[in-house]
Amino acid sequence: GDSVTQMEGPVTLSEEAFLTINCTYTATGYPSLFWYVQYPGEGLQLLLKATKADDKGSNKGFEATYRKETTSFHLEKGSVQVSDSAVYFCALNNYGQNFVFGPGTRLSVLP
Amino acid sequence: GAVVSQHPSWVICKSGTSVKIECRSLDFQATTMFWYRQFPKQSLMLMATSNEGSKATYEQGVEKDKFLINHASLTLSTLTVTSAHPEDSSFYICSARAPGGTSTDTQYFGPGTRLTVL
Numbered sequence: 504g505d506s507v508t509q510m511e512g513p514v515t516l517s518e519e520a521f522l523t524i525n526c527t528y529t530a531t532g533y534p535s536l537f538w539y540v541q542y543p544g545e546g547l548q549l550l551l552k553a554t555k556a557d558d559k560g561s562n563k564g565f566e567a568t569y570r571k572e573t574t575s576f577h578l579e580k581g582s583v584q585v586s587d588s589a590v591y592f593c594a595l596n597n598y599g600q601n602f603v604f605g606p607g608t609r610l611s612v613l614p
Numbered sequence: 615g616a617v618v619s620q621h622p623s624w625v626i627c628k629s630g631t632s633v634k635i636e637c638r639s640l641d642f643q644a645t646t647m648f649w650y651r652q653f654p655k656q657s658l659m660l661m662a663t664s665n666e667g668s669k670a671t672y673e674q675g676v677e678k679d680k681f682l683i684n685h686a687s688l689t690l691s692t693l694t695v696t697s698a699h700p701e702d703s704s705f706y707i708c709s710a711r712a713p714g715g716t717s718t719d720t721q722y723f724g725p726g727t728r729l730t731v732l
Contacts, residue, residue, distance in 0.1 A: 544728075545725070545726070546707060546723060546724065546725035546726035547658075547707065547723045547726075549723075592657065592658070596721070599711060599721065601648045601660045601663060601709075602648075602650075602658070602660075602709070602721075603660075604657045604658045604659075605657060606656070606657045607655075607656070607657050609655075
């Protein structure tokens with residue numbers, strides 16, 4: 504079946520550091536790819552998405568590019584802030600069916 | 615954008631009681647809703663797929679008699695945890711898909727319900 508793998512962390516960075524969270528997937532067909540963020544005690548918020556190969560999703564300074572050849576969707580941000588501290592989930596969705604989530608990566612940004 | 619609500623947002627109950635969680639699509643009709651469970655510090659796992667007017671489809675390992683799902687209308691699906699036990703304590707999240715939705719743009723997540731069973 505479909506699956507998503509991502510670095511589990513926790514990842515601890517200083518403010519203004521560069522962030523990369525790796526995500527790779529296994530899927531049949533051509534899934535859409537997503538990054539969701541979950542702040543403590545809250546539900547999921549869509550951070551960004553890409554629906555086809557070579558698409559770049561971006562939002563709030565975060566970026567990820569859909570790489571079909573490497574089946575990857577790595578999340579990057581050039582300068583993290585304390586407010587970015589959260590758990591980040593990489594996910595895929597095939598043709599509007601259920602989402603398949605990665606294990607999540609906990610990010611802590613220190614001032 | 616489309617909104618999906620869940621009620622209650624959190625609930626504490628005694629072991630052996632049943633708890634009902636509601637998932638509502640507020641401004642669209644959802645032919646399909648999905649129920650996920652998230653244990654502390656873990657990822658979301660699909661529990662079941664709920665289609666309006668028909669029986670839910672459960673994932674392997676999810677007890678259908680324990681987690682009763684009813685999708686009685688195009689705007690409401692309910693998850694009832696029957697005879698809850700402490701190991702059922704979790705964060706339950708639903709997502710709703712609008713009719714004709716083969717695109718992921720037509721799926722929306724609820725804010726989640728935190729269940730604590732004492």
